[in-house]
Amino acid sequence: MRKTKRYPVQNSNSLWQIYQTISFFTVFKNTIVIIIGRYTPFMRLKNWMYRTFLHMKIGDKTAFAFMVVPDIMYPEKITVGNNSIIGYNTTILAHEYLIDEYRIGEVKIGDEVMIGANSTILPGITIGNRAIVSAGTLVHKDVPPGVLVGGNPMRIIYTKDQMEKRKIGNKEE
Numbered sequence: 309m310r311k312t313k314r315y316p317v318q319n320s321n322s323l324w325q326i327y328q329t330i331s332f333f334t335v336f337k338n339t340i341v342i343i344i345g346r347y348t349p350f351m352r353l354k355n356w357m358y359r360t361f362l363h364m365k366i367g368d369k370t371a372f373a374f375m376v377v378p379d380i381m382y383p384e385k386i387t388v389g390n391n392s393i394i395g396y397n398t399t400i401l402a403h404e405y406l407i408d409e410y411r412i413g414e415v416k417i418g419d420e421v422m423i424g425a426n427s428t429i430l431p432g433i434t435i436g437n438r439a440i441v442s443a444g445t446l447v448h449k450d451v452p453p454g455v456l457v458g459g460n461p462m463r464i465i466y467t468k469d470q471m472e473k474r475k476i477g478n479k480e481e
Contacts, residue, residue: 310432
């Protein structure tokens with residue numbers, strides 16, 4: 309189960325009540341920063357903008373590829389470790405607005421993680437160190453350290469032990 313906090317709503321779907329949960333000006337500022345960041349080719353500048361204006365926790369040498377979309381409403385709930393790569397057009401969500409409730413959860417991405425292009429990471433997820441998420445994956449549950457996951461629904465493709473055996477096997481050939 310994802311680690312999210314649930315907030316029930318009444319009288320309309322939760323998205324109609326969005327500005328009762330977060331300031332319009334915060335969303336507007338975050339939108340501007342994210343739009344600029346999506347198109348910025350300079351990793352240091354992009355990371356500085358995300359740390360400074362969105363209050364994201366981003367480790368050293370982490371790279372957000374072109375068109376990555378961090379959560380627009382709660383980006384401060386996103387943590388990415390050192391030397392990780394977030395692939396092209398990936399979306400990292402820390403919130404979800406539903407009919408009867410909205411949910412908010414932290415997203416924790418470890419060190420040396422590789423997330424493939426066009427992936428979506430849902431709120432309340434932890435991705436362990438050295439994990440690999442293949443392109444186009446919907447990350448709907450935690451990812452253990454050192455594994456390769458992929459698909460929709462996401463599943464483990466290789467465990468950490470299988471990955472180590474493949475590395476050793478390739479070196480001996």
